[in-house]
Amino acid sequence: MPDSKVATLNKNKTAMSTINEYVPQLGTSIQTGSVLHSKIFNQNFGKIGAASTVDGQPNFLNTGIYAISGESLEDGQVFVNDDNAGRTTTLELYYESNQADETPDTSVIADVTIDSNLGKQVVKDVTGKIGEDIKVTVPQKDGYVADKTTVIAHVNPDGKITTEEKVTYTKKNTSEEKPGNNNQNNNNQTDNPNGNNTDSNLPSHYNGLVGTMKKPVDLYDFNNGQMTKNKQRQLADHTDWKVDQIITLKGIKYYRVATNEWVKDSDIYRYVAQKGIVNTKDVEVTYLADVEDKLINNRGLAANTAWKYDRIAYLGTNETKYYRVATNEFVKASDVINN
Secondary structure (H helix, E strand, O other), X not given: OOOOOOEEEOHHHOEEEEEEOOOHXXXXXXXXXXXXXXXXXOOOOOOOOHXXXXXXXXXXXXXXXXXXXXXXXXXXXXXXXXXXXXXXXXXXXXXXXXOHHHOOXXXXXXXXXXXXXXXXXXXXXXXXXXXXXXXEEOOOOOOEEEOOOEEEXXXXXXXXXXXXXXXXXXXXXXXXXXXXXXXXXXXXOOOOOOOOOOOOOOOEEEEEEEEEOOOOEEEEEEEOOEEEEEEEEEEOOOOEEEEEEEEEEOOEXXXXXXXXXXXXXXXXXXXXXXXXXXXXXXXXXXEEEOOOOOEEEEEEEEOOOEEEEOOEEEEOOOOEEEEEEEOOEEEEHHHEEEO
């Protein structure tokens, strides 16, 4: 067994699997985590023979088999009766180093491939830590405008960095390429007397989906380079909308949901319509958040359970990646395992 000075047993990663070879219809069973650890290590074995210790230390293999099978240990032997014939049991113990200099560096550098209507776009040498979601800058294409400036990518345990978002490039027209023309949607000189406004006062194509939250969302009309609140119409709470354009004015992003009807990015959240299954980890409770990225205190998901999701949402000011598992219940992507 490892020296306790240099390694510590991780109780939550103790694992046992049983394969029924002679009676395959019984299948394979797997137990993991602290409950299994208690079953194996908290038994009162007493003096059941020399097999209970090796050099004064517990013989975890034999005691583990005793805890699993219920068989007595005598002189290092385990009695196997007919009920256990053809059954293979594997006990796994997970140790973690106590030495700080052995802690692995979880940072990786990898290329990120983004799907687009102009083919796959590759962003070279992106850096991120395993398990985190990061923002990746969308490559610019000469003569084209992308429908978004960044995408959310996930750093996977295998060192790959992947994104589920897609980018649409639209060919620039002449009026977009020549500032100072008579197009009413051109740069608004009142924002900057020198005409060097950094906002994207021209709408860009954006192919995506957004959802509203707990209150009706104001709509805005875009005229003469300015947004004016529409006093007659709003979007209902908890509704979904397709957007086709994006524009930035005075540092605020707006998405177009209908002809000359726009919403602020702070009033909605972006999402991708995708279905799948995620599994919770071996922790007592996996907490949920609502659509406003606020913790739900009165319920959560049990350990080692599977949950269907119907969308991938990016919530809060940092656009943290979540999976939606119920109408207004989201689980953080970093808290679950995506199959």
